[in-house]
Amino acid sequence: MKKISLTHQILFALIFGIIFGVIANAFFPLPFNNEVSKWVLVPLGKMFINGIKMLVVPLVLCSLICGAASIGDIRKLGRVGGKIFVFYLATTAAAVSLALILANLIDPGIGTSLAAMGKEFKAVQAPFVMDIFTNMIPTNPIESLVKGDMLQIIFFAIIFGIAMTMLGEKTKPLFNTINQINEVLLKIIGLIMVTAPIGVFALISNVIMFQGIAVLLPLIKYALTIVLGLIVQVVFVYGIFLRVLGKVNPIYFFKKFWPVMTVAFSTSSSNATIPINLEVCEKKLGVPKPIASFTIPFGATVNMDGTAIMQGVATIFLAQLYGVNLNFQSMLMIILTATLASIGTAGVPGAGMVMLSMVLLQVGIPVEGIPIILSIDRILDMMRTVVNVTGDAVGTVIVANSEKELNLIAYNNEIESEAAM
Numbered sequence: 001m002k003k004i005s006l007t008h009q010i011l012f013a014l015i016f017g018i019i020f021g022v023i024a025n026a027f028f029p030l031p032f033n034n035e036v037s038k039w040v041l042v043p044l045g046k047m048f049i050n051g052i053k054m055l056v057v058p059l060v061l062c063s064l065i066c067g068a069a070s071i072g073d074i075r076k077l078g079r080v081g082g083k084i085f086v087f088y089l090a091t092t093a094a095a096v097s098l099a100l101i102l103a104n105l106i107d108p109g110i111g112t113s114l115a116a117m118g119k120e121f122k123a124v125q126a127p128f129v130m131d132i133f134t135n136m137i138p139t140n141p142i143e144s145l146v147k148g149d150m151l152q153i154i155f156f157a158i159i160f161g162i163a164m165t166m167l168g169e170k171t172k173p174l175f176n177t178i179n180q181i182n183e184v185l186l187k188i189i190g191l192i193m194v195t196a197p198i199g200v201f202a203l204i205s206n207v208i209m210f211q212g213i214a215v216l217l218p219l220i221k222y223a224l225t226i227v228l229g230l231i232v233q234v235v236f237v238y239g240i241f242l243r244v245l246g247k248v249n250p251i252y253f254f255k256k257f258w259p260v261m262t263v264a265f266s267t268s269s270s271n272a273t274i275p276i277n278l279e280v281c282e283k284k285l286g287v288p289k290p291i292a293s294f295t296i297p298f299g300a301t302v303n304m305d306g307t308a309i310m311q312g313v314a315t316i317f318l319a320q321l322y323g324v325n326l327n328f329q330s331m332l333m334i335i336l337t338a339t340l341a342s343i344g345t346a347g348v349p350g351a352g353m354v355m356l357s358m359v360l361l362q363v364g365i366p367v368e369g370i371p372i373i374l375s376i377d378r379i380l381d382m383m384r385t386v387v388n389v390t391g392d393a394v395g396t397v398i399v400a401n402s403e404k405e406l407n408l409i410a411y412n413n414e415i416e417s418e419a420a421m
């Protein structure tokens, strides 16, 4: 019998998970679902996610240090960093603008009744915008590692790598050691990914079986506006960028990238997707390690186009619900704050909702509206996370090619290699 590849196993797991969830939701009694969830699905899903999360902090640290150190020359590091940062900012601002255009055309909040459905939302104090930047510099890097504060870890790792480069030959043994640790971590990811089909099945079915269709109905216009925005961003914006800026065939990109999308979809976490995203960029898409190991963790933290789309649509939706008039100036304000908010959003499930309050406060829309959309946010979170991580890889491929370092033979090679998974 032909062995089914791991990437296909993950896809089947996703599909079976959705089917199982829908059936359980429609036909099985709630107490039964609760037990299945408690004893089987939650533990299996948690084991998988914990396994990946276990690697995120050490992997980001080691791969960024190696990445920054092996780019070799500091000017080049600055150039790659500058390009990717501009790309991430520009695509995020484009994503919010797209969301605003769609939301103004579709008017998701008109004709929807203002009934706070379900969940509680603790309005968190939105951070002061400048704090996002000052807090990037850790006062205690060990604490940043323990807390898993990605921006701080990134900052420290890059400085560390730069300093290693400046010291040159002397630090070669240290570089080799960190590089070897990196290899070991990547090997562990390979081992954990073998269990991905089970993890993905458990995570997906556990969400779907408690998320009936009923909750979707009053918010269907809102959800569809977001989904439409996400699709346009992936297919058109990224597709065109890959073609025009990256000068590569977008179809190959998506053919090789979809396993990363399934992991993003089932974990709802850009951070948890870093390991597999790195693997696919390096091994399948032909991005050199020094570039990917820098741009992917950075993107997972600062670049969230999907989240920005949700924030744009949610803002217009709630403005319409509450009858708040938004003029052109407020729209510009939304673009600015949503772009900054997406930089400050952590790559973990549900984080985008927290940062939404920052955008709402800026334009005077009551944050009390957040519980209304919270009821369907889990599913939308899964979808926007897919877009978040796709944007990181698209930027990575484009920047690598602009540096003439993309391995086009690997990129254009259609043969599916199992090595990356």
Ligand code: ASP
Binding pocket: 268, 269, 270, 271, 304, 306, 307, 345, 346, 347, 348, 349, 350, 351, 352, 353, 381, 384, 385, 388
């Ligand atoms: N879950 C998203 C991510 O990890 C963040 C969000 O909530 O929008 O990319």
